[in-house]
Amino acid sequence: MTGKIEARLAELGLTLPEAPAPAANYVPFVQVGKLVFVSGQISQGPDGLIKGKLGADLDVEAGAMAARACGLALIAQLRAACDGDLDRVARVVKLTGFVNSTPDFTDQPKVINGCSDLMVEVFGESGRHARAAVSAPALPLGVAVEIEAIFELH
Structure with missing residues (x-):
């Protein structure tokens, strides 16, 4: 049976990428009690890395699409942390x-x-979540955006 969140993803026409493997000596997520801390996910789409510098190479709309790609990767990591059951997510x-x-x-x-x-x-x-949005002079591999997240599980 498909869960509510998986059904919502399908309704939105969204396909999650495979949860990316860590690029160095860290783990993709850590669960502590009911909280899942997901490591930073870099902007990557079906055609590869989304690179560039906002204010030079990319406009706000392109940056927001890069951030959306990070969000899909975050949810993919979260799904792995939940053993495939995104309905276990209580909140972002x-x-x-x-x-x-x-x-x-x-x-x-x-x-x-x-x-x-x-x-x-x-x-x-x-x-709906708390948030910080900060500038960086450079990000790994020249990507446009990197986002990390904390989620609570039921």
């Missing part, structure tokens, strides 16, 4: 988003909205 607690941007770019919150909006689309009211 917090997102921390890093935006590869020029020193004068100030729309980091609008970029990270791409991920925030996705969480609310998928999880409804339980997707």
Whole structure:
């Protein structure tokens, strides 16, 4: 039987990527009690890494799409942490988003909205979360966005 969250993903026409393997000496997620801490997920789509610097190479809309891709990867990692059952998710607690941007770019919150909006689309009211959206002069592999998350399970 398909769970409510999986059905919602299908209704939205969203397919989760495979949960990416860690690129270094860390784990993709850690569960402590009812909380799942998901390591930073970099912007990557079906065609590969989404690279660029906001305020130079990319506009806010492209950045928000990169953040949305990070959100899909976060949910994929979460699904792995939940043994495939996303209905175990009680709420999205917090997102921390890093935006590869020029020193004068100030729309980091609008970029990270791409991920925030996705969480609310998928999880409804339980997707509303605390958040930080900060600038970074560079991100791993030249990607546009990296986002980490904390989720609570039932």
